[in-house]
Amino acid sequence: MSETSKFTVRNEPFTCIWCGVEVQPLAGGCRNHCPECFYSLHLDINPGDRASECKGILEPVDVESHSKKGYMIVHRCKKCGQITRNKAALEDPVQPDSLDRLLELMRNA
Ligand SMILES: [Zn+2]
Numbered sequence: 596m597s598e599t600s601k602f603t604v605r606n607e608p609f610t611c612i613w614c615g616v617e618v619q620p621l622a623g624g625c626r627n628h629c630p631e632c633f634y635s636l637h638l639d640i641n642p643g644d645r646a647s648e649c650k651g652i653l654e655p656v657d658v659e660s661h662s663k664k665g666y667m668i669v670h671r672c673k674k675c676g677q678i679t680r681n682k683a684a685l686e687d688p689v690q691p692d693s694l695d696r697l698l699e700l701m702r703n704a
């Protein structure tokens with residue numbers, strides 16, 4: 596097997612660029628946003644691949660409610676303008692996404 600594992604998911608703690616919170620990795624998932632302010636960085640082309648060269652700030656702009664997937668946070672990149680979506684992790688046992696912040700985003704969207 597010489598194929599490079601480009602789909603390896605890296606799931607490491609990181610410090611939020613927006614509010615400075617230490618963000619713990621999501622158990623059994625891939626979190627790319629801060630659970631407090633929902634800001635993120637444009638690092639992925641596909642979730643978790645860290646393959647994007649952009650590295651712009653992803654601003655949370657909307658929340659979508661899906662019957663199967665639950666809530667999806669919609670981000671827009673401040674640098675390149677790309678829209679990305681990431682599943683909200685409201686039930687994460689370690690560091691759940693802020694429900695208050697989610698509701699605030701839904702109101703303001
Ligand atoms: Zn934050």
Ligand SMILES: [Zn+2]
Nearest residue numbers: 637649672675
């Ligand atoms: Zn971007």
